[in-house]
Amino acid sequence: MCDDLNLLLSNLNVFYRKLQNYHWNITGKDFFTTHEKLEEYYNSVNSQIDEVAEVIVAKKCHVMATMKEYLETSQIKEAESKPVKSCDIWNIVLKDYETLIENCKKIKNEAENENCAVTSSIMDEYIKDYQKKCWMISQVVNC
C-alpha cells in the first residue's frame, strides 16, 4: 500500500505546482473566477499532501519527499510556464482529477484488504471530493 500512497503523494505534489502555475498564467475574460477557483483547489491539495505523507510515515514506510522523486514517478505531468486559457486548464485538470480518483480507489481496495480503516476512510473522503470536482468541472469544459 505504501507504494501507491507514495504515488498519490507524488501526483498531489506535481498537481499542486501545476494548479498554482495555472493560477498565475491564466489569461482571458474569465481570469478572476478561474484564478480564484484554482487557489481554492491548490490549497485543498496542499492539505492532502501533508495528510497523505503523515499516513505513510505512520505506517513506518519510506516517504518520498523530493521534487526529483515526484517528477520521476508522478502520473500527472507538469504544465509549461506560459499563458493558458481557462478552457484548456479545465480540460486538463479534469483528467488529472480522474487520475487521482483511480489512484485513491486502488489504495482504498488495498486498505480494505489490510483492515486499515483510517486509510480507507481518508480515501473515501478524497474520492468524494474529486468526484464532486469532476462533476463541477465537466460543466465548464465544453468551450
Ligand SMILES: [Fe+2]
Ligand atoms: Fe495567488
